[in-house]
Amino acid sequence: MKRGAIFFACSLFLCGFLVQKDSFVQGRYKDVDDYMKARNRLIQAEQAMRFDAGITLTAEEKEANRRLMLLKQAEMERTREYFPPAHSFLKSKTRQLIDQSPILEIMKRMPKGGILHVHGFAMGDYHWLVKHATYLPNCYIYRGKEELPRQGTMRISPESPGDGWHLVSVLRIAADNVEEFDEELYRSITLGEEDLGQPDIWAEFRKCFARSINLIFSNGTWSGFCRKMLRDMIAENVQYVETRAEIGSQEIIEEIQRENPEFKVKYIFSSRRPFSRERIGEDLNQALNQRAANPDLMIGFDLTDEEDKEHTNLFFINELLEARQKAERRGITLPFYLHSGESNWTENENVLDAVLLDSKRIGHGIALFKHPLLMQIVKVRGIAIEVCPIANQVLGYVADLRNHPAILYINSGLPVVICPDGPGIWKCTFSYDFYAAFMAWGLDLKCLKQLAMNSLIYSAMDPEEKERALEFWQKKWAEFITWLRKYSI
Ligand SMILES: [Zn+2]
Numbered sequence: 001m002k003r004g005a006i007f008f009a010c011s012l013f014l015c016g017f018l019v020q021k022d023s024f025v026q027g028r029y030k031d032v033d034d035y036m037k038a039r040n041r042l043i044q045a046e047q048a049m050r051f052d053a054g055i056t057l058t059a060e061e062k063e064a065n066r067r068l069m070l071l072k073q074a075e076m077e078r079t080r081e082y083f084p085p086a087h088s089f090l091k092s093k094t095r096q097l098i099d100q101s102p103i104l105e106i107m108k109r110m111p112k113g114g115i116l117h118v119h120g121f122a123m124g125d126y127h128w129l130v131k132h133a134t135y136l137p138n139c140y141i142y143r144g145k146e147e148l149p150r151q152g153t154m155r156i157s158p159e160s161p162g163d164g165w166h167l168v169s170v171l172r173i174a175a176d177n178v179e180e181f182d183e184e185l186y187r188s189i190t191l192g193e194e195d196l197g198q199p200d201i202w203a204e205f206r207k208c209f210a211r212s213i214n215l216i217f218s219n220g221t222w223s224g225f226c227r228k229m230l231r232d233m234i235a236e237n238v239q240y241v242e243t244r245a246e247i248g249s250q251e252i253i254e255e256i257q258r259e260n261p262e263f264k265v266k267y268i269f270s271s272r273r274p275f276s277r278e279r280i281g282e283d284l285n286q287a288l289n290q291r292a293a294n295p296d297l298m299i300g301f302d303l304t305d306e307e308d309k310e311h312t313n314l315f316f317i318n319e320l321l322e323a324r325q326k327a328e329r330r331g332i333t334l335p336f337y338l339h340s341g342e343s344n345w346t347e348n349e350n351v352l353d354a355v356l357l358d359s360k361r362i363g364h365g366i367a368l369f370k371h372p373l374l375m376q377i378v379k380v381r382g383i384a385i386e387v388c389p390i391a392n393q394v395l396g397y398v399a400d401l402r403n404h405p406a407i408l409y410i411n412s413g414l415p416v417v418i419c420p421d422g423p424g425i426w427k428c429t430f431s432y433d434f435y436a437a438f439m440a441w442g443l444d445l446k447c448l449k450q451l452a453m454n455s456l457i458y459s460a461m462d463p464e465e466k467e468r469a470l471e472f473w474q475k476k477w478a479e480f481i482t483w484l485r486k487y488s489i
Contacts, residue, residue: 024038024041024042024045025038026038046411049411049412049413050410050411050413050447051409051410051411051412051413051414051415051416051447051450051454052446052447052449052450053413055446055449055450057445057446057449060481060482060485061445061446061449061481063485064445064481064484064485065444065445065446067484067485067487068106068444068445068484069444071102071103071106071487071489072103072438072439074102074489075101075102075103075439076439078101079097079101079439082095082097083439084097084098084435084436084439085389085393085400085401085402085436085439085440086400086401086402086440087400088193088196088393088394088399089390089393089394089426089428089432089436090191090192090193090195090196090394090426091193091196093192093193093426093427093428094192094193098432098435101435102487102489103435103438103439104431104432104435106484106487107431107432107434107435107438108236108237108429108431109237109480109483109484110237110431110434110448110452110480111237111239111452111473111476111477111480112236112237112238112418112430112431112434112451112452112455113238113239113240113452113453113454113455113456113469113473114238114239114240114241114242114455114456114459114469115233115238115240115241115242115243115419115420115430115455116242116361116384116386116417116419116455116458116459117242117244117361117363117386117388117417117419117420117421118241118242118243118244118419118420118421118422118423119243119244119245119270119304119421119422120243120244120245120246120247120267120270121216121225121226121229121247121424122209122421122422122423122424122425123229123233123243123247123420123422123423123424123430124216124225124226124228124229124424125225125228125229125232125424126186126189126190126212126424126425126427127186128224128225128228129189129212129215129216129221129225130182130185130186130189131182132221132224132225133154133156133215133216133218133220133221133225134154134168134182134185134215135168135169136156136220136221137167137169138156138157138158138167139154139155139156139167139168139169139215140154140155140156140157140160140161140165140166140167140168141153141154141165141166141168141171141185142154142161142164142165143164143165143166143171144163144164144165145164146164148207148210150164152188152207152211153210153211153214154168154185154189154211154212154214154215155214155215155218156214156215156218156219156220156221168185188208188211189208189211189212189215190208190424190425190426190427191204191205191208191394191425191426191427192427201394201395201396202306202309202395205395205425208425209425223248223249223252226247226248226249226252227248227252227255227256229247229248229424230247230248230252230253230256230263230265231256232429233430234256234260234263236429236430236431237476237480238430239260239262239263239264239469239472239473239476240263240264240265240455240456240459240461240469241264241265241266242265242266242267242268242299242459242460243265243266243267243268244267244268244270244302244304245267245268245269245270246267247265247267248265253265262468262469262472264461264465264469265297266296266297266298266299266459266460266461267297267298267299268298268299268300268301268302268337269283269286269287269290269291269298269300269301269302270302270304271283271284271287271301271302271303271304272303272304272305272310273303273304273305273306273307273310273311273312274305274310274311275311277315277316277318277319280303280316280319281319281322281323283301284301284319284320284322284323284326284334285323285326287300287301287323287334288323288326288327288330288332288334291327291332291333291334292330292332295332296462299335299337299460300334300335300336300337300360300460301323301334301335301336301337302336302337302338302339302363303316303338303339304339304363305339306342307339307340307341307342307343307348307350308343308345308348312348312349312350312353313338313340313349313350313353313354313357314349314350314353317353320336320357324357335358335359335360335460336354336357336358336359336360337359337360337361337363337386338350338353338354338357338359338362338363339363339364340353340354340359340362340363340364340365340367341354341362341364341365341366341367341368342363342364342366342367342392342395342397343366343367343397344366344367344397345367346367346370348367350367351365351367351368351371351374352371352374355374355377355378355381355383359383360383360384360460361383361384361385361386361417361458362378362383362384362385362386363386363388364385364386364387364388364391364392365385365386365387365405365409366392366397366398366405368385368405368409369405369408369409375409375412375414378414378415379412379413379414379415382415382458383415384415384416384417384454384458385406385409385414385415385416385417386417386419387404387406387409387416387417387418387419387437388418388419388420388421388433389401389404389406389418389433389436389437389440390420390421390423390426390428390432390433390436391420391421391422391426392404393436394426401436401437401440401441402440402441404440404441406437406441407441407442410441410443410447415454415457415458416451416454417451417454417455417458418433418434418437418451418455419433420432420433434448434451437451449477452473452477453470453473456469456470456473457470
């Protein structure tokens with residue numbers, strides 16, 4: 001859309017809002033009845049601004065929604081003493097309050113469409129990793145004197161990698177309690193309540209990757225780990241995924257598709273903010289080559305890692321603009337899907353550059369709510385915000401999810417999608433994010449439906465793929481509604 005058109009749309013939006021606002025507030029109300037009528041009009045007008053205003057529920061859906069809202073009420077009662085979204089997920093996970101919730105069961109069952117923001121293997125089942133990879137006879141762990149990056153690191157190796165490395169199998173035999181020994185390994189590659197007291201949660205987060213990455217990518221593990229990860233997604237009614245970096249080989253994906261023909265995977269080339277400008281330039285070239293070779297599979301480019309400590313979008317502006325020009329010359333596109341605004345600092349301007357660079361979607365976008373004009377542009381241009389509620393809480397950006405800025409985006413009609421980011425690291429799955437959003441953000445069935453549909457509408461699928469995916473999703477959704485109407489605890 002042309003710039004003039006955007007300003008026109010924005011001013012229309014503002015004028016409409018002001019005119020409406022004036023008509024709600026009356027100098028004098030005849031009686032309580034009159035006041036309540038004005039109050040209802042105001043509530044309805046607010047609801048009409050919500051992102052799901054275009055959806056009208058069918059009679060069956062309305063009935064299912066009534067049931068769902070009763071269950072939500074019961075969940076509020078059940079969690080009266082300790083409302084999980086108001087506390088760190090790492091604490092809530094230990095208390096197992098969400099795990100036992102009927103709402104979680106419903107969220108697992110709900111056809112959620114696609115996952116548009118997840119970091120490859122961080123979606124995996126780390127219990128599986130302990131139970132399989134660390135039981136291989138040649139699995140070693142570093143217990144030497146060096147601190148990170150080596151302390152606790154595990155790897156599969158034909159022979160001992162050197163001083164300080166021990167066979168896991170030998171340590172396991174020597175352990176008093178095998179279950180506890182395995183649990184300790186699991187704790188070392190995931191985040192838990194014990195990490196909450198650490199001064200830098202990102203540092204703990206990185207340690208998890210450092211300790212497990214060689215295990216995940218070893219020959220004996222990678223395919224089994226990916227197979228389990230993809231099957232787990234499908235079991236939680238996910239039909240499509242766009243990952244940061246590739247997951248699984250084409251063979252594994254095809255194997256999964258033989259069982260689930262509608263399931264699809266695409267990936268975003270993921271480079272890292274700590275890299276130099278030269279390295280980012282090289283990565284962009286590589287991304288352009290991969291995009292040219294396989295545009296259906298490789299859909300764009302992203303920059304990841306801790307925004308507060310690493311380079312900004314603007315730092316790489318020469319390389320990013322140059323890559324766009326190169327793409328144009330080659331007759332291809334290289335869409336950006338930039339992590340931007342995963343920060344509590346007002347000084348963070350990554351969202352601004354993400355919008356200027358025509359990012360297709362924005363990863364996290366926590367900082368977007370500080371930029372009212374950007375919010376309007378995002379709405380008009382249909383730039384989806386990839387909201388990752390539990391990740392934001394675990395990594396310390398939003399302590400109480402009832403205050404997450406996504407509520408503002410949803411209620412202002414911005415395109416929002418819910419995403420899991422790296423749930424394996426915090427010992428959960430995608431459905432937990434839906435539990436948190438549903439319980440903390442005043443959502444109902446209509447909102448859930450919009451969220452699921454958004455995950456397909458704002459995906460990188462081509463129009464034909466989208467139509468087919470939405471058709472499949474509609475069928476699954478209808479089955480879910482029938483199930484939900486009859487659901488009883
Ligand atoms: Zn991310």
